[in-house]
Amino acid sequence: MASNQPYVLRWGIISTGRIAMDFTKDLLVDPATRGTTDVAHKVIAVGSRSTESAQKFIDAYVNGDKSVKAYGSYADVYANKDVDAVYIGTPHTLHYENALEALNAGKHVLCEKATTSNAGELKALLKLAKEKKLFFMEALWTRFHPLTLELKRIAEEGVLGDPVVVHADLSADFHTENLPLTHRMLDPQLGGGALLDLGPYPMFWCMLALYEHPSNKKARPTSVTGSIVKSKIADVDACTSWTVNFTEHLQAQAILSCSMTVPTASFGATIRYKNGTITVKPPIFCSPSFTVQYFDSQGDVVREETKTFKYTGGGWHYEADEVARCIRDGKLESDLWGHEKSIIVMETFDKVRRQGKYVLPQGVEKVGRVQ
Numbered sequence: 001m002a003s004n005q006p007y008v009l010r011w012g013i014i015s016t017g018r019i020a021m022d023f024t025k026d027l028l029v030d031p032a033t034r035g036t037t038d039v040a041h042k043v044i045a046v047g048s049r050s051t052e053s054a055q056k057f058i059d060a061y062v063n064g065d066k067s068v069k070a071y072g073s074y075a076d077v078y079a080n081k082d083v084d085a086v087y088i089g090t091p092h093t094l095h096y097e098n099a100l101e102a103l104n105a106g107k108h109v110l111c112e113k114a115t116t117s118n119a120g121e122l123k124a125l126l127k128l129a130k131e132k133k134l135f136f137m138e139a140l141w142t143r144f145h146p147l148t149l150e151l152k153r154i155a156e157e158g159v160l161g162d163p164v165v166v167h168a169d170l171s172a173d174f175h176t177e178n179l180p181l182t183h184r185m186l187d188p189q190l191g192g193g194a195l196l197d198l199g200p201y202p203m204f205w206c207m208l209a210l211y212e213h214p215s216n217k218k219a220r221p222t223s224v225t226g227s228i229v230k231s232k233i234a235d236v237d238a239c240t241s242w243t244v245n246f247t248e249h250l251q252a253q254a255i256l257s258c259s260m261t262v263p264t265a266s267f268g269a270t271i272r273y274k275n276g277t278i279t280v281k282p283p284i285f286c287s288p289s290f291t292v293q294y295f296d297s298q299g300d301v302v303r304e305e306t307k308t309f310k311y312t313g314g315g316w317h318y319e320a321d322e323v324a325r326c327i328r329d330g331k332l333e334s335d336l337w338g339h340e341k342s343i344i345v346m347e348t349f350d351k352v353r354r355q356g357k358y359v360l361p362q363g364v365e366k367v368g369r370v371q
Contacts, residue, residue: 020089078105120368144318161274168202169265193236206254228356
């Protein structure tokens with residue numbers, strides 16, 4: 001670009017929940033604090049179920065900026081001609097309808113994970129986005145963190161050899177016994193349970209370490225095996241584990257888990273290679289550090305290094321920068337976290353739910369049904 005001015009992406013925020021708050025607060029962080037000079041962000045509108053809650057959100061998290069429009073519906077955000085892109089932070093089972101409406105209104109979309117209720121919904125959205133020449137990305141913010149970029153560089157420079165085993169867990173004790181049955185973690189109408197809420201993060205480290213590794217040559221997983229322990233309180237998954245094999249070019253396996261009834265595992269994400277191990281310190285969605293151990297021919301550790309990262313803000317702005325750059329450059333998907341990866345994640349979750357007999361209530365899934 002000839003101009004030295006940054007490209008400013010104008011955002012509409014869909015939902016006023018906690019994750020929308022985190023994302024919106026980061027949009028306001030000065031890009032210079034993270035060395036970003038080519039793109040910037042402006043919040044144009046916030047949509048909620050009432051104008052009052054949208055205005056409260058603006059007052060609390062957009063510094064009460066009077067230029068930001070508060071709307072009591074999402075449709076009004078989509079109709080605002082000054083909005084370039086929308087961030088969708090509603091519960092999983094609403095993503096399809098929200099994103100569909102946004103795309104039909106001509107808006108680019110950054111959609112929280114899990115992207116949709118099933119792979120069928122996601123494929124329908126991606127088809128529409130491509131037809132309308134609109135950008136669509138799953139909000140897998142961890143992919144864009146400087147820690148992730150540096151880990152990937154070390155993992156793929158060749159010294160460690162090919163990846164063989166990944167262990168990754170994300171869990172949290174939600175004290176479900178004290179939650180109302182309408183809570184997002186317990187309500188099957190909202191895609192409740194551990195898998196769709198926590199599962200994207202263990203799956204992300206599988207995708208980064210195995211699927212993205214050059215030796216895998218972009219081959220899809222060869223098998224997925226899942227196991228679910230249902231909650232005693234509601235018909236959702238409480239603890240879920242799944243293995244993902246990549247055997248077309250690699251001889252590798254990911255062993256992944258998530259639970260909503262126990263604190264997260266201390267090992268975080270551990271990637272084991274022929275010649276060493278990378279351990280990602282929890283929390284694996286925004287890790288503060290990773291440690292690389294290098295082995296000799298006997299498998300003994302001969303060198304170890306830890307890399308530590310700190311971010312101004314919460315770390316959500318890196319994905320926002322990616323969206324801005326892609327839209328500025330006329331791309332329909334990100335090179336770092338593109339459509340195929342999101343489809344593989346959703347197809348994996350469909351298989352795990354099918355094997356674990358977690359069937360969402362009739363009518364929740366708008367395209368196809370996993371049963």
